[in-house]
Amino acid sequence: MDHDFAVTLDVGSSLANHTGSWRTFRPEYVHRLPPCNHACPAGEDIQGWLSLAEAGDYEGAWRALTRNNPLPAVMGRVCYHPCETACNRAGIDASVGINSVERFLGDMAIAKGWAFAPPTAKSGKKVLVVGAGPAGLSAAYHLAMLGHSPTIKEAGPAPGGMMRFGIPKYRLPRETLDAEVARIVALGVAIEYDCKVSDLRATMREGGFDAAFLAVGAHIAKRAYIPAGEAAKVLDAVQVLASMEGEDRPLLGRRVVVYGGGNTALDVARTAKRLGAEEAIIVYRRTREKMPAHDFELEEALEEGVMMKWLSTIKNVEAGSLTVEKMVLDEKGFPQPTGELETLEADSVVLALGQDVDLSLLNGVEGLKIEKGVVQVGANMMTGAAGVFAGGDMAPSERTVTVAVGHGKKAARNIDAFLRGEVYAPAPKHELASFEKLNAWYYGEAPKTVRPTLELARRSSTFEEVVAGLDESNALYEARRCLSCGNCFECDNCYGVCPDNAVIKLGPGNGFKFNYDFCKGCGVCASECPCGAIRMEPEEI
Amino acid sequence: MLKQIEGSHAMAEAIALCRPEVICAYPITPQTHIVEGLGELVKSGELENCEFINVESEFAALSVAIGASAAGARAYTATASQGLLFMAEAVYNAAGLGLPIVMTLGNRAIGAPINIWNDHSDAMSMRDAGWIQLFAETNQEAVDLHILAFRLAEELSMPVMVCVDGFILTHAFERIDIPEQAQVDAFLPPYDPVQVLDPENPASIGAMVGPEAFTEVRFLAHYKQRQALRLIPAFSAELGKIFGRATGGLLRTYRIEDAETVVVAMGSICGTIKDTVDEMREDGVKIGVVCLVSFRPFPVEALGEVLAEAKDVVVVEKSIAVGVGGALADNIEGALRNLEKRPRLHSAIAGLGGRPIPRDSLRRLFETAVTDPWEGPHFLDLNDRVVGREIHRVRKVRRSGSTAENILRQLALTSQLPQD
Amino acid sequence: MTDVQMTDVPALAPDEAQQKLKFYQKGTFTVGNRLISEGERSVQASQARSNALTSGHRACQGCGEALGARYAIDAAMRASGNDLIAVNATGCLEVFTTPYPETSWQLPWLHSLFGNAAAVATGVAAAMRVKGKKTRVIAQGGDGGTTDIGFQCLSGMFERNDDVLYICYDNEGYMNTGVQRSSATPPAARTATTPALGPEPGNVFGTGKFVPKIAVAHNIPYVATATVADLHDLERKVVKAMAIHGARYIQINVPCPLGWGAPSCDTIKLARFAVECGLYPIFEAEHGRVTHARKIRKQIPVREYLKLQKRYAHLFRGGVDDPRVARIQAICDAHIAEYGLLGDDEEV
Structure with a gap:
């Protein structure tokens, strides 16, 4: 068009004016560490796999998940999900049900028969793994995925360790466990059962192993000295729970008292109820607040009729009864005796006071350091003996399946480096995406999907799974509750809110980039980024 | 077609023949009859x-x-006096944007004191706004100038104001030749905007x-506006050929051959002046008239040519640039400045606020210009007694109130209200 | 699982727990959402948005008006199939977009004067009608050009029901000329012509006008207020307005970091707070009747909104709240009652 001079201008000609020169602060896309990932003992990239799940790519999500943890169906049932405790969504409504989505993915993988893709290149290195518990299975899986050849030697008759012999079926159906173990075996991991390693060095030598990962667990029940009459029936928790796997169910009687305050005590009490006990009483020397067991498990137990005797210690046990002493907490929170006694009726007493590790296989291994009944390991999970790594309950840590799986992964990566004569250097951790880094306004209110729980009536008399899984629609809903803390989820906010159109959208999956020719550095993008994935940096002028 | 018709209606018909597409109307006397x-x-x-839009003000009308x-439509509006002032910002804007809007200005005085009668104060107030300003002497010319205006505006992409004397033309019933649609169509092609x-x-x-x-x-x-100095005569000639009569032009002369005194004026007063000139010619006075059609652009060259031989130039204008005198006279002065034999220039202010301009007053004025020339602007038929008394009073009383009110009071007291 | 009543929950989650595909739990209020189809996303989320107001303009950092204008015009461009002309009043938006020799506009755009945008748009619309074109017309301006100097033309355009969508970007003052009071400046706000001095510092209570209500009184087909803090609501309203012929009015609250004395990064936050405290009611009206009010999502005391802005700093001097804070809260409360701003939003 023929334009009047100066009065009329060609459209879009302001692109010649690079307003980026005004900038004193520069926005940058960053990745921050989501609190869930930060809290996960297994080192899962939870935010990463949730982002795939919420898009409906369940297989992709499962594959992302299993890069760190080969047991999602198990973990989705037994993990105490510290991720959910850390979840920023709790600051909005309720934390994301990460654990239930994990289980959904695990169950779907089993149902669909998804298998791990074995590595194409093999290292030819052999690694001995002692113990087919969560740590051993995890280590073997990761070693296999890294191209090595692991062999698991398991003292017991079946895989799973405490997952099988310590966790009741109503929390972890054995088919689930078996399916996930089978998938690891299918990857080329050899498991030898009833094969207790008693001389580590000899076993390694004879088998030609280049390294070893020890994860024998803690199966020896701790005993407290309690005066007991001849006819008194005193059992330990490990024994009771393990015998649940056999043909003969333990006979506990109508009134069962469980002594202890951990999750194992709850497991035993709930098992006793299922075995027909009219009363299952847990005697614990401190208070509910001080109890190491997880609150949700306590709640489930209480719903099922398990009773609690707080601030009490067992003084002695007779046939059919026992005597407890009332305690009070002192200023430091330690229980102190009061001398006040009470008698409870009990057909049996089960001690759930913790477990010790059987360290006999380490005899003769030089350089090892044992403290407080566990093997000391370095940050790389290696014991004092070169090439001998250890993890799970036999190493110092919290004794959970998730921690064990994490140990297995960490050990495998360090063993891999060790076998190549290198030192494993984990990637530096990003800054934590804490709640104040988010702009929570943009997240709609969406209460956590409550996993359906079995009707109480059925639950108390059967060993069916108490907590049912999510179906696809509510798993998707739950996955979509994820805030994607610290990592761009392509919400287009930066692209939309920039007054200078200085954000370039790169298309699905590719995120965005800043057009610094025009970005004036106002910072609206960073303020309005829901998930805290933009940081303003001072511009060098 | 010849019609006995009111000037406003004749103009309305002429404008309609130009096929305007958007007409904005806001009432103000004396242009109301046109819209x-x-x-x-x-x-x-x-x-x-055609979209006829009743707007809420003159400012909106021009907007x-x-x-x-x-947006590419042929647009027309009309106003007068206060209305032109209320749209003043838009007047400048339309010109600055180079928009070929045609507007009729029914010339009227500007208040205060409020006055609905004819003079040229309104047109003069916008003389530097960038519009072409054409003044019609007769209603026939008013008809022709509107048709010319659209062609000119669109050719130059510039707004044109056609100035017609309020009441004297707008409300006069005359015999007017209204052209045929085909004649106008032959002259005025459809609007083809320069930018849209x-x-x-x-x-x-x-x-x-x-x-x-x-x-x-x-x-x-x-x-760009100077281009109109070439286009106005050309288009006028083209239009005259179609209509079979002379029309438009930058200016028209009357009996200026051998004239020693030449009167310059704009608009309908030229008719009275011509009569006066005829009268004086009969008495042997060598006098003629220049009727200025195009005030903007100001035809300096054309004026120089027609005034070159005059001894005395008398400018009669219907507005006062307060504090200076006659704006038209000032402009004419510029046209005379470089003449070899520079004539004497005499400035007269006449017909303000509708004051009648009688022939004998004009004759007296023209004669005095030669025999007893005055300095500065001469106010035709000024009531010296009234202004003298008021000036005297104001000198005595510091806070004298409204001069207009005082004069009216005096006139009433002395029963000296001017008679029609 | 802590709630015993949950035992009644069936194996499938109840209907309300299943997500509606409107927007998801994540990014419910964000510009876009990768989880829904392209067609359901906002215009601003699209790579193909017109960027009718493109980069290189000279608005201040964090300019709410630049944002609001792109939001509105891009939405109108999509709604009209890019068959759109914009008329702009004098003001910040005009000055920062079209200083010779560069313009940031990408659609046919005309600036005439400060006070005549509505009338000029009427003329453009008339031209389109007479030419038999379907081209739609928008007039836009700031609050000064709309509620003050342009008000007569605006009212004329309304009463004639001319086919123009007028969009007022309300930043509550004459920002282009250096932050002076307009009739849209809220009470107590400090401006260059209402300094924070004397017994009644800042803008005087009981003055000013709320043009949306006056627009409603013209019985025009559509009136709405909107905010840059709620893009979805804004775009919906523009699209709705574009589907209607006749006079329409949308007033968008656009914070001005410079004039309000706030960090440039807080622009959207300020807009959000203005809505969430009830000071800026977001509603729509059709043919003289209010038909919808956008509910407050997370109500905040107006104090939190005021505290972010230096123009209200005199209300918090010496660590004590001036009694005027309570008076402004009362205005918010009155808005909440008048428009019914609390409660659940009905489906729109």
Whole structure:
């Protein structure tokens, strides 16, 4: 068009004016560490796999998940999900049900028969793994995925360790466990059962192993000295729970008292109820607040009729009864005796006071350091003996399946480096995406999907799974509750809110980039980024 | 077709023949009858493809025309006096944007004191706004000038104001030759805008221009308007050929051959002046008239040519640039400045606020100019006694109140209200 | 699982727990959402948005008006199939977009004067009608050009029901000329012409006008207020307005970091707070009747909104709240009652 001079201008000609020169602060896309990932003992990239799940790519999500943890169906049932405790969504409504989505993915993988893709290149290195518990299975899986050849030697008759012999079926159906173990075996991991390693060095030598990962667990029940009459029936928790796997169910009687305050005590009490006990009483020397067991498990137990005797210690046990002493907490929170006694009726007493590790296989291994009944390991999970790594309950840590799986992964990566004569250097951790880094306004209110729980009536008399899984629609809903803390989820906010159109959208999956020719550095993008994935940096002028 | 018709209606018919597409109407005396006439033509369907918009003010009237014109429609509006002032900002804007809007100005005095009668104060107030300003002597000329105006505006992409004397022309019933549609169509092609708001070919119109280019923008506006000095005679000749009569032009002369005294004026007063000249010629006075049609652009060259031989030039104008005198006289002065034999210039202010301009007053004026020339502007038929008394009173009393009120009071007291 | 009543929950989650595909739990209020189809996303989320107001303009950092204008015009461009002309009043938006020799606009755009945008748009619309074109017309301006100097033309355009969508970008003052009071400046706000001095510092209570209500009184087909803090609501309203012929009015609250004395990064936050405290009611009206009010999502005391802005700093001097804070809260409360701003939003 023929334009009047100066009065009329060609459209879009302001692109010649690079307003980026005004900038004193520069926005940058960053990745921050989501609190869930930060809290996960297994080192899962939870935010990463949730982002795939919420898009409906369940297989992709499962594959992302299993890069760190080969047991999602198990973990989705037994993990105490510290991720959910850390979840920023709790600051909005309720934390994301990460654990239930994990289980959904695990169950779907089993149902669909998804298998791990074995590595194409093999290292030819052999690694001995002692113990087919969560740590051993995890280590073997990761070693296999890294191209090595692991062999698991398991003292017991079946895989799973405490997952099988310590966790009741109503929390972890054995088919689930078996399916996930089978998938690891299918990857080329050899498991030898009833094969207790008693001389580590000899076993390694004879088998030609280049390294070893020890994860024998803690199966020896701790005993407290309690005066007991001849006819008194005193059992330990490990024994009771393990015998649940056999043909003969333990006979506990109508009134069962469980002594202890951990999750194992709850497991035993709930098992006793299922075995027909009219009363299952847990005697614990401190208070509910001080109890190491997880609150949700306590709640489930209480719903099922398990009773609690707080601030009490067992003084002695007779046939059919026992005597407890009332305690009070002192200023430091330690229980102190009061001398006040009470008698409870009990057909049996089960001690759930913790477990010790059987360290006999380490005899003769030089350089090892044992403290407080566990093997000391370095940050790389290696014991004092070169090439001998250890993890799970036999190493110092919290004794959970998730921690064990994490140990297995960490050990495998360090063993891999060790076998190549290198030192494993984990990637530096990003800054934590804490709640104040988010702009929570943009997240709609969406209460956590409550996993359906079995009707109480059925639950108390059967060993069916108490907590049912999510179906696809509510798993998707739950996955979509994820805030994607610290990592761009392509919400287009930066692209939309920039007054200078200085954000370039790169298309699905590719995120965005800043057009610094025009970005004036106002910072609206960073303020309005829901998930805290933009940081303003001072511009060098 | 010859019609005995009111001037306003004749103009309305002429404007309708120009096929305007958007007409903005806001009533103000004395232009009201023009837009009323157009309103009838649109409402009755005689004028098709035309949006007639009743706006809420003159400012909106011209603003609507600006929008319509920028969007490629042939736009027309009309106003007068206070209305022109109320739209003043838009008057400048339409010119600055180069929009070929045609506007009729029913010339009327500007208050205060409020006055609905004819003079040229309104047109003069916008003389530097960038519009072409054409003054009609007769209603026939008013008809012709509107048709010329659309052609000129669109050729130059510049707004044109056709100035017609309020009441004297707008309300006069005369025999007027209204052209045929085919004649107008032959002269005026459809509007083909130089620039237009078009989604197919977008542009930003009305940018902010700073010191780096503002002078050039103004120079180009001036240059463009000077093009009209060539186009007005050319288009007038073309139009005259179609209509079979002389019309328009930059100026018209009457009996200036051998004239020693030449009177210059604009608008309908030229008729009375011609009569006076005829009268004086009969008495042997060598006198003639120049009727200025195009006030903007100001035809310096053409005026120089017709005034070159005069000894005395008397400028009769219907407005006063308070504090200076006659704006038209000032402009004529510029045209005489470089003449070899520079004639004497005599400035007269006449007909303000509708004051009648009688022939004998004019004759006296023309004669005095030669025999007893005055300095500065001469106010024709000024009531010296009234102003003398008021000046005297004001000198005595510091806070004298409204001069207009005082004069009216004095006139009433002395029963000296001027008679029609 | 802590709630015993949950035992009644069936194996499938109840209907309300299943997500509606409107927007998801994540990014419910964000510009876009990768989880929904392209067609359901906002215009601003699209790579193909017109960027009718493109980069290189000279608005201040964090300019709410630049944002609001792109939001509105891009939405109108999509709604009209890019067959759109914009008329602009004098003001910040005009000055920062079209200083010779560059313009940031990408659609046919006309600036005439400060006070005549509505009338000029009427003329453009008349031209389109007479030419038989379907091209739609928008007039836009700031609050000064709309509620003050342009008000007469605006009212004329309304009463004639001219086919123009007028969009007012309300930043509550004459920002282009250096932050002076307009009739849209809220009470107590400090401006260059209402300094924070004397017995009644800042803008005087009981003055000013709320043009949306006046627009409603013209019985025009559509009136709405909107905010840059709620893009979805804004775009919906523009699209709705574009589907209607006749006079329409949308007033968008656009914070001005410079004029309000706030960090440039807080622009959207301020807009959000203005809505969430009830000071800026977001509603729509059709043919003279209010038909919808956008509910407050997370109500905040107006104090939190005021505290973010230096123009209200005199209300918090010496660590004590001036009694005027309570008076402004009362205004918010009155808005909440008048428009019914609390409660659940009905489906729109």
